[in-house]
Amino acid sequence: MFDHDPTDPHEVGLNADRLAAMPAYFKENYIDTGKLPCMGLLVSRGGEIAHESYTGSTEMGGKEAISTETIFRIYSMTKPITTLAIMMLLEECKIRLDHPVSRYIPEYKNAMVWDGGTAAAPKLRKPDREMTVLDLVTHTSGLTYGFLMQDETDEIYRREKVGHPKDTLQDMARQIGQLPLAFSPGTEWRYSHSIDVLGALVEIISGQPLDEFFRERIFGPLGMDDTDFWVPPEKIHRLMACYQKDAKTGETTLADPGGAASKLYAKRPNLLNAGGGLASTIRDYHRFALMLLRGGTLDGARLISPKTWEFMRQNHLPDGQTMRGMGRSAFTEVMADGVGFGLGGSVVQDIVQTRQPGSNGTFSWGGLASTFFWIDPEEELIAIQATQLMPSSTYPMRMQYQQLVYAAIDW
Structure with a gap:
């Protein structure tokens, strides 16, 4: 859904020439050099797309140009949407952030913390306290991801095949509850399956499959008609190809074809990946971000209250810590220096520590295939970037895009 053509950048305090130069930068440095197949960019200010x-x-090397219709795998940009669903249930008093996760999924009642040994024979201890819903939302739960290749706990996740396509979301959540925690809840920050478990809570509390809840409560009201966990037959031709670059060999190969040949998105998956399963368009995701910027409402649809959005974009890490200061994990979808974590995304706490222009209070997150968005409430600014290359850390595109956008501010 798109209501009008982009506005004159000058009318919203942005420099038209500098904005117009952004596509050329990415074409010259990434597309023409064969590093990326494409780049989609959107910048809005004050709710007006500039x-x-x-x-x-x-x-790669194809003839079909990307467009407003192109559907991208947004991976972890799914996480803010799942978190929004939890906050909607919180507003209805159907859940509290201080509730223990075991209140909804009993397998978490007796969760134990890895305390040495090996993946095959781990030593375990009791956690300092039970895991709460807030721990899931802020990635301080003690859960992990198997792909982190960091310690024995994620090795156990790989061995147990966490996230197997045959499982349902609730199957996976129950399985994770029986595996060792990497640390006692609330003591560290680590990127993890936390938001997948959060999605299982949405299903349990609402009594709906997650995709149904999303369509009925979020995508439908916002007019996000091209966002879902799969792409239906009449739209599948709009799904572009996705690539991956091998860090050791430097070779870039096809990870998942576009169109009906896609192995992951051509039919509804059994596992509705609440932490990274959605596909969307840039325009759809802009409507989600604009709803947040406007305090939880868009075009007459009120999803959350302004106070809930204000609450989400505070730093919820203990004692005002940053992700860098609190985490052993080297992986995050944003920079960790000077950045805390809110509910659903990162929040800039000290712009100086980020080493580039911007604003304190900026809320952002990205996805594995190099998609990214941020919301800067101080400047009333939203920016979205999309291509399809894994992993997202391959090139410094996000930082470069932020530098280009903030350089275009005139007033």
Whole structure:
């Protein structure tokens, strides 16, 4: 859904020439050099879209150009949407952030913490306290991801095949509850399956499959007609290809084809990945971000209250810590220096420590295939970036995009 053409950048205090130069930068440095297939960019200020551009093609070296219609795998940009669903249930008094997770999933009642040994023969101890819903929302739960390759706990996740496509979301959540925690809840920050478990809570509390809840309560009201866990037959031709670069060999290969040949998105999955399963368009995701910027409402649809959005974009890490200061994990979808974690995304606490222009209070997150968004309430600014290359840490595109956008502010 798109109501009008982009506005004159000058009318919202942005420099038209500098915005117009952004696509050329990514074309010259990434697309023409064969590093990326494409780049989609959108910048809005005060709710008015001032720049929208689509450069490159739907596959490496292809002839079909990307456009407003192109559907991208947004991976972990699913996480803010799942968190919003929990906050909607919180507003209805159906859940509290201080509730123990075991209140909804009994397997978490007796969760134990890894305390040495090996993955095959771990030593375990009791946690300092039970895991809460807030721990899930803030990635301080003690859960992990198997792909982190960091210690024995994520090795156990790999061995137990956490996230197997045959499982349901609730199957996976129950399985995770029986595996060792990497640390006692609330003591560290680590990127993890926490939001997947959060999605299982949405299903348990609402009595609906997660995709149904999303369509009925979020996507429908916001007009996000092209966002879901799969792409239906009449739209599947709009799904572009996704690539991955091997860190050791430097070779870039096809990870998942576009269109009906996609192995992951051509049919509804059994596992509704609440932490990274959605596909969407740039325009759809802008409507989600704009709803948040406007305090939880868009075009007459009120999803959450302004106070709930204000609460979400505070730093909820203990004692005002940052992700860098609190975490052993080297992986995050944003920079960790000077950045805390809110509910559903990161929050800039000290712009100086980020080493680039911006604003304190900026809320952001990204996805594995190099998608990214941020909301800067101080500047009333939203920016979205999308291509399809894994992992997202391959190139410094996010930082470069932020530098280009903030350089375009005139007043």
